Amino acid sequence: MNRADLLNELIGEGYLTTPEIIDAFREIDRADFVPESERALAYENIALPIGYGSTISQPLTVAFMFEKLAPKTGDKVLDIGSGSGWTSALLAEVTRDKRQATEGNGQVIGIEIISELVERAEKVVAEKYSHLAKRIRFITANAERGFADEAPFDGIIAAAALSDEIPAAWKEQLAISGRIVAPVGNAIHLVVREAENTYKEEVFPGFVFVPFQYT
Secondary structure, eight states: OOOHHHHHHHHHHSSSSOOOHHHEEEEEEEESSSSSGGGGGGTTOOOOOEETTEEEHHHHHHHHHHHHOOOOTEEEEEETOOTTHHHHHHHHHHHOOTSSSSSSOOOEEEEOHHHHHHOOOOHHHHHHHHHHHHEEEEEOOOOTTOOOOOOOEEEESSBBBBBSOOOHHHHTTTTEEEEEEEEEEEEEEEEEETTEEEEEEEEEEEOOOOOOOOO
């Protein structure tokens, strides 16, 4: 399968429907973010190992989560478990205003507990997507408590499965109308902050993720 085949499959099966998200998948090449040893499989619709017990998520899963997150131009998004940096780059592409300069529109905070993955992601973005580099901030940290320094967020997305429930800290760091899309066990949860103390939650079962690292 090549890059165009993968995109057409995701569109044809209904996982990608939003034009801005489709454009981001077209612009940000997954192959740039996988290790050399996995490059031949970059366009297969499967998760791939990226080292340190982590994976780059299955494209179908990322597409599903992005459609639920519904990022838009100018949003500030927290990407928890940013791993390879692929999802952070996709988010930066979706949220940037193509009519404006590269600074000042949309921001992505990629938070990852494994420092080697952070360094690799920074390097790939700087070399391959320099127009996005100023709007992606990669941080090495445990994300169990979110990232209050940059809150509130319009969106929070996570790539590893929580064992119990979405942390209260993540919910508190959402802007009003903000969204969290995160796995709990084998289900993807969508949380929408409808008011200061009001949250709506939906659950979509049938997914598999690596476990969230709490330490």
